[in-house]
Amino acid sequence: MSEGYKQRYTFGMDFGTSDFKFGPITCGERPEVVENRGYFTDKTSIIQQMSGPIKELIVGKDVPLYLEAREDLSARLVYPMRNGIVAKDDERSWAVVKELTQFALEAFRPPESEFAGFYLVASLSAVAPRYMYEKLFEIFRETSKEFGSIRAATIISQPFSVAIAHKIPTCIVIESGHGNSQTCPISRYPIRDAVVAINRGGGDGNALTAEILKDCGYGDLVHEESFVRRVKENIGLIPADLDAAVQMAKNDPERFRAKYQVLGTRITVDLAENSWMRFLIGEYVFDPDHELFQSYFSRGLRKPGDVRFGDTFFRGMLDFGGAIVEAVERCPVELQPYLYKQILLSGGNFAWKAPVELTDVAVDAASKIRFLLEEKGIAETTVLMAQNPQHSVWRGCIVYGYAVPVDFSWSWERFEGWMNF
Amino acid sequence: MAEENIVTRLTEFFASRGQRPIPEDTIPTGTEEKPDLAITDGKTTTYLKVFRRDDLQARNTLLQAALRALSYTAVANRVYLALPKVQAAVLDAAVLGEKGLGLIVYDSKAIEEVLPARLFEHDLVSARPSVDLERLRSRISALEQTVEALVSELSRIKSAKLEQLEVKGRRPETPAIAGPQRSQPLPSFLQDNPWLNILSKRGREPDQIAG
Numbered sequence: 001m002s003e004g005y006k007q008r009y010t011f012g013m014d015f016g017t018s019d020f021k022f023g024p025i026t027c028g029e030r031p032e033v034v035e036n037r038g039y040f041t042d043k044t045s046i047i048q049q050m051s052g053p054i055k056e057l058i059v060g061k062d063v064p065l066y067l068e069a070r071e072d073l074s075a076r077l078v079y080p081m082r083n084g085i086v087a088k089d090d091e092r093s094w095a096v097v098k099e100l101t102q103f104a105l106e107a108f109r110p111p112e113s114e115f116a117g118f119y120l121v122a123s124l125s126a127v128a129p130r131y132m133y134e135k136l137f138e139i140f141r142e143t144s145k146e147f148g149s150i151r152a153a154t155i156i157s158q159p160f161s162v163a164i165a166h167k168i169p170t171c172i173v174i175e176s177g178h179g180n181s182q183t184c185p186i187s188r189y190p191i192r193d194a195v196v197a198i199n200r201g202g203g204d205g206n207a208l209t210a211e212i213l214k215d216c217g218y219g220d221l222v223h224e225e226s227f228v229r230r231v232k233e234n235i236g237l238i239p240a241d242l243d244a245a246v247q248m249a250k251n252d253p254e255r256f257r258a259k260y261q262v263l264g265t266r267i268t269v270d271l272a273e274n275s276w277m278r279f280l281i282g283e284y285v286f287d288p289d290h291e292l293f294q295s296y297f298s299r300g301l302r303k304p305g306d307v308r309f310g311d312t313f314f315r316g317m318l319d320f321g322g323a324i325v326e327a328v329e330r331c332p333v334e335l336q337p338y339l340y341k342q343i344l345l346s347g348g349n350f351a352w353k354a355p356v357e358l359t360d361v362a363v364d365a366a367s368k369i370r371f372l373l374e375e376k377g378i379a380e381t382t383v384l385m386a387q388n389p390q391h392s393v394w395r396g397c398i399v400y401g402y403a404v405p406v407d408f409s410w411s412w413e414r415f416e417g418w419m420n421f
Numbered sequence: 422m423a424e425e426n427i428v429t430r431l432t433e434f435f436a437s438r439g440q441r442p443i444p445e446d447t448i449p450t451g452t453e454e455k456p457d458l459a460i461t462d463g464k465t466t467t468y469l470k471v472f473r474r475d476d477l478q479a480r481n482t483l484l485q486a487a488l489r490a491l492s493y494t495a496v497a498n499r500v501y502l503a504l505p506k507v508q509a510a511v512l513d514a515a516v517l518g519e520k521g522l523g524l525i526v527y528d529s530k531a532i533e534e535v536l537p538a539r540l541f542e543h544d545l546v547s548a549r550p551s552v553d554l555e556r557l558r559s560r561i562s563a564l565e566q567t568v569e570a571l572v573s574e575l576s577r578i579k580s581a582k583l584e585q586l587e588v589k590g591r592r593p594e595t596p597a598i599a600g601p602q603r604s605q606p607l608p609s610f611l612q613d614n615p616w617l618n619i620l621s622k623r624g625r626e627p628d629q630i631a632g
Contacts, residue, residue, distance in 0.1 A: 029608050062530055111508050164616045188619055395610040403617045408624030416623065 001116070001151060006406045009151070011118035012397030013104060014158070015081050015097070017125075017177045018348075021394040022104035024118065025402065031394040032107065034060045037079045038096030041066055059099045083179035084125030085309050086132060098139045105149040117144060117151030119406070119418070121397035126157040126175065126182040126190070127197050127312040130412075137419050144421035152418040154400070154410060157192075159184035161396025162346045162386055170335070171342035172324055174369075176285075176349035178202045180314055183327040185339050192415065194330035196323045199314035200304045202349040205232050205285045208293075211301050212277045218269055227262070231269055234260045237362040238282030238352050240371060242290055245361045249276035256358070279362075282352060286368050287319035321372025340378055343369060346386040346393075424473045424505070427527060428458055431469060431503060434525075434532045435460045440467065449496050456493055457503075465498035465540070469525070472504045483512070484571050491520055491567060495560055499538035501525050509535065513574070520567055 007025070014021040016036055023031035038059045058066045067077070080086050080093035087093070105118060120140065124132060133155050144150040159173035163186045170187045181198040185191045209232040210222040222228055235258035239245030249256035258271040258278040271277055280292060288304060297303045304316035315323070328339045350365040363371070366383040373381050386392050410417040432442050443459040443466065456468035470490040476482060486502075493500045501523040504512065509526045514536050517524055523538025543556075611617070 025608075029610070107507070109507055111510075164614070164620075165610050167610075167614045167616065169615055169619055395608070398608070399611055399614055399616055400620060402611065403620035404623050405621060405625070 001406055003406055005114070005116075006119045006152075007402050009110070009115065009118045010398055010401035011105070011108070011120045012394045012401065013101065013120065013122040014161070014393040014397065015100075015122065015124055016158075016393070017081050017084060017179065018079075019390070020100050020104070021391065022100075022107075023394070024108050024110075025398050026108075029395075030391055032104070033390070034100075034103075035063065035079075036081050036100070037063065037077060038092075038099055039063045039066050040076045040078065040092065042076070057095055057099050059096060059103050081125070083309070084127055084177065085129070086135075088131050088135070094135060094139070097136070098143070101139055102143055102147065102149075105143065105147065109149060117149055117421070119401050120150050120153040121401040122153065122155045123158045123161045123393050123397050124155055125177075126159050126184045126192075126195050127180070127309065127314075128157070129309075129311045133415070140419070141421055150421055152406075152420045154404070154416070154418050156397065156400055156416070157184065157190050158393045159346070160186060160190040161393040161400070162344060164396035164399045165392040166344060166384075166386060168342050168344060170338045171344050172327060172339050173344045173346060174320065174324070174350075176201055176345070176347040178348070181320070181323075181347070181349065183320075183323040185327050185331050185335075187331070187335055187339070189414075189416075191331055194327050195312075196318070196327040196330075197312050197314045198304075198318055198320070198323055199307050199316045200285070200288065202229070202285070204288075204304055205236065205281055205349070207301060208284045208296065209236065209281050211296050211299070212271070212274075212280065213269070215277070216269075216271050216274050221267070221269075230262065231260055232281055233351075233353075235269070235271065235278045236281035236352065237278050237358065238286065238354070238365065238368045239279040239361060240363045240367065242279060242283045242292070245279045246276045246292070248361055249279065256361075282362075282368075285349060286365075286372065287321075289317050289319060319372055320369055321376050321378075324369070324373060325376050325378065337380070340373070340381050343381055343383045344386055345369065345383065346389055348389065350385060351389075427471055427473070427503070430527070430532060431458055431471065431525070432460070435467070438462075454489060456490075456497070456500075459497070466496070467499040467501065467538070468493040468497035469501045469503055472502065472508075474505050474508060484575065487512075487517075487522070488564070488567065488571070490522060491564060492560075494521060494541050495556070496543075498541050498543065499523060500541075501534075501538050503527060503532075506533075516567075516570060516574075520563065 010025040012023065012031065014031070018036060019033050020036040021031040021033050038057050040057055041055065078092050078096050080090070080096045086097065109115070122136060124136070136155055137153065140150050140153040159175045159182060162173050162175065163169070163171055173184045173186060175182050175184070179201045181201055183196040183198070185194045206225060206228045210228045213219065213222050213228065213231065253273045253275050256275045256278070258275040260269045262268070283290065284293060306316050307314050318326070324343065328336050331339060345365055352365050354362045354364045366385055369383045370381055404418070406418065408417045410419040440460040440462045443461050445455070448455055448459045457471040458469040460467050470486060470493070472483070472486065476486070490500055490502055500521070502517065503525040506526040506528040509524065512524065514524055518536055521539030521541065523534065524536035526533050526535050
């Protein structure tokens with residue numbers, strides 16, 4: 001197959017923790033986005049039987065049309081990539097991945113007679129173990145055989161994709177999602193052995209926010225995680241220095257008052273004299289190792305622990321600055337200054353507000369990372385927030401598929417190249 | 422799967438709008454071929470030409486069938502083309518709208534009326550082969566205009582295809598990364614991206630530690 005053919009039919013898929021982004025190169029700047037989930041219908045349901053034959057597994061934008069108000073809804077609604085990793089024997093999650101793959105490819109099947117399958121570039125979490133690559137290739141092979149929609153496929157890591165989309169060949173990418181975060185050095189290749197994984201993400205910020213809400217008298221509302229997340233996003237702040245920020249907020253609570261009215265409801269959250277707590281939320285995500293958090297741990301807040309998923313060891317309490325230093329120091333000494341010079345933050349867990357009127361105390365994620373590195377003696381850094389974070393992984397996939405030669409075959413040593421079907 | 426029972430699904434789709442199918446042997450003639458589905462609400466009639474994916478391998482097939490469907494307007498009050506959703510993009514809806522044809526798209530899950538058909542004022546009685554000469558003249562004139570528009574569109578597509586083939590013939594087998602090879606500009610994230618040069622050398626450089 002020619003380079004021209006491959007470039008015309010390059011297809012990207014980003015298996016994110018919450019959303020699945022997909023589409024061919026002809027999508028232009030933005031891919032299609034659906035939630036990365038599938039709904040297993042209940043074939044024994046009388047309502048389902050009355051409405052005629054339906055598929056066993058529903059994915060895509062139609063999922064809400066099939067949801068039933070049932071106690072077992074959470075068991076039927078499967079989010080396969082919640083932590084970036086799918087267990088090897090989790091058949092339901094793999095079934096969702098397969099259905100989403102086929103749904104995406106069929107949605108863009110070109111009418112041209114010359115079409116003989118896409119050159120598919122899929123992107124997985126940097127901590128995805130080898131068996132996930134093997135399983136995904138197996139799904140692609142079956143799809144190619146059944147529908148002829150894949151000519152060749154490859155899989156790259158999400159941080160590598162982000163670096164490609166941002167046109168930076170040498171950098172550190174920190175990807176922080178709902179369940180965990182990864183610090184990944186990249187120098188023309190992803191340096192897999194230097195990846196430092198952290199068992200902390202947006203979900204941990206939500207957990208601390210829930211504890212703060214309980215302390216402030218809103219315990220009856222914390223069972224809805226989406227509500228807690230909205231509170232976190234609206235009142236949480238990252239302090240430049242936690243001790244100084246807490247002191248200032250305690251001295252002048254009105255200036256730092258955290259008040260949030262939930263749109264379309266009568267609910268208003270007001271931390272009042274406890275508004276200094278809003279700084280705990282931001283600090284916890286970046287550095288949970290502060291004595292102020294100990295009282296929350298002793299009262300039941302789950303302390304982020306060190307765990308092993310697949311081949312990867314996840315650190316619980318390591319701060320982001322420490323994670324960057326550790327990742328860089330696993331790389332050749334000559335390369336280290338270049339890695340510190342470009343640090344790219346990607347993922348929803350870095351989207352924090354820094355109100356103009358509080359800039360003397362509250363900072364954005366990039367500034368916080370700079371401060372954490374300065375504490376460790378690293379001064380010469382440039383920290384950037386990924387632009388269009390929702391689409392950058394898909395964009396990197398398209399660039400990769402467009403550029404990598406068609407005759408570069410997949411190598412299990414390098415984790416790169418095309419697997420031909 | 423979406424196509425196997427599409428006529429049945431379309432019948433149900435129109436039934437939900439209060440229209441019922443006209444039995445095949447009582448569909449008024451006056452056109453070269455019968456529609457795939459004819460329905461009525463008691464006052465007006467609607468004819469449908471249904472396309473399946475295999476029908477659409479060649480663009481000519483679609484154009485010819487669309488032309489034949491236009492002739493249904495001599496008899497029916499509304500005429501629709503029904504197309505698989507993924508292939509509806511090959512049709513210019515504006516041309517259909519100009520001629521009063523409606524467009525329905527379908528996939529395995531849903532049927533959607535994308536473009537409503539124009540109402541042609543005539544009833545079943547006046548739509549017999551003895552229709553008056555003026556009406557036939559205006560229909561022929563409309564058909565001629567449509568043919569001209571479609572021929573012009575076809576030649577534009579053919580010339581674009583030829584251009585693409587010429588470019589393809591000139592293209593080297595190694596990735597030509599320097600600039601766009603497509604008729605439309607490359608997306609911003611592909612323009613001036615240093616990774617294009619780096620990645621295009623994969624497999625052609627000494628082994629490096631990928632980690």
